[in-house]
Amino acid sequence: MNNDIHAFKLLFIEDEQALRENYVTYLKRHFIEVYEAEDGEEAYKIYNEKKPHILIVDINIPKMNGIDLLKKIRQTDHTTKAIILTAHSDVKYLLQATELKLTKYLIKPISRQELNDALNSVIKELLEFDTISKKTIHLKDTFSFDLKNQELFKEGELISLTNKERAIFSLLSSDITTTFTYDEITEIIWDQHGETGGIDAIKTLIKNLRKKLPKDTIKNVFGVGYKLQIN
DSSP states (O other): OOSOOEEEEEEEEOSOHHHHHHHHHHHTTTEEEEEEESSHHHHHHHHHHHOOSEEEEESSOSSSOHHHHHHHHHTTOSOSEEEEEESOOOHHHHHHHHTTOOSEEEESSOOHHHHHHHHHHHHHHHHHSOOOOSSEEEOSTTEEEETTTTEEEETTEEEOOOHHHHHHHHHHHTOTTOOEEHHHHHHHHTGGGTOOOOHHHHHHHHHHHHTTSOTTSEEEETTTEEEEOOO
16 A cells, blocks of 8 residues: 555454554554454444444454354445455365455465555455445444345344335435435325325325434435435
């Protein structure tokens, strides 16, 4: 890496405090935001809260090892880049790691140059390739929405939606850059089914749906309609 500061968020996960602090100090010279965790459970919590673009994960960490952590993340997220650090060169670990869509698998002890090369590969992928998930939208507070099956989850637990709640949230999720007007929502949710809707019906539906979502997920654009706000 050169001396540029990259506009990506990075999470470094390592249980050896001195080693972690050393690397985090170095990484903060090159990335706009760097977070750290000493075990898998803490790392998963930070991952859900901060949505880092890059993970550097030691396999042998407490509470949830690095392989299990990445398996859990990959259940809904195939876009966050991952580099694994390990003292193992065992084939068993290598085979498990190949299923986790890693950018690099680095064997300890790791030189600064090896880490730099791995991070350069990650940055190249992030800059040159589309990394937006086509199947899942990640919301705040560990919520996610499966676009294909139109299902809402919190930490992997299915949240019950009515048919109209599912329909309106699927509409809003179909393009997170668009504000959908009251007329567009009415046409999709009610008119196509020969039902009668309107602004009051939409407001009631949105009010009930908001109770099942993180705060401020659905934004009201005054006088126009609604849009999804995932950050």
